[in-house]
Amino acid sequence: MRRFLTVLAALATLSLTNCGYNAIQSEDEQVKASWSEVVSQYQRRADLVPNLVNTVKGYAQQEKDVLIGVTNARAKVGSIQATQEMLNDPGQFQKFESAQNELSGALSRLLVVTENYPQLKSDALFRDLMSQLEGTENRIAVARNRYIKAVQDYNVTIRSFPTNVTARMFGYKERPNFTVENEKEISAAPKVDFSPMPAPSK
16 A cells, blocks of 8 residues: 555655646746845835935935825835735736836936036935935846746746646746836936036036
């Protein structure tokens, strides 16, 4: 009896391996790990926003609309719980992506405004925040690209025969991915230029 159970277990293991079960597990874990990195980098950016807004406000209080836009976009990002369960809910994933894109746009508008304030651009705290923001945007781009690739691999696997049969049997479904619309613009790090302003003509 024991030998029969051993043979049965071996056959079951071999069957799961040949039908792609292990590949699905591996790629599913890769998607989850990549997603965690995306969320971590986006959170890093969100954490920079309050200090950035306060620093700009100190030099450019009249840019109220732009500052409120960044603050509101940051609040919307913070209101969305970016859990692993979101990977199974395309609607929630779309809301997350939309909120992050809105914050990206608001930050871009803020950076455009700061060009009009040379004293702000020379402020040490502002320069440090800009350096951190630029580095974070670069890490976001890398994390997004890794996630996009991981999801592509996973989705292809669960749609391909014979692993699609296994995926259906165990309830694995396609994962939502970041849209490619404006992908180049969204993933580009902000351009930060600290060159001195030209002297006014006499």
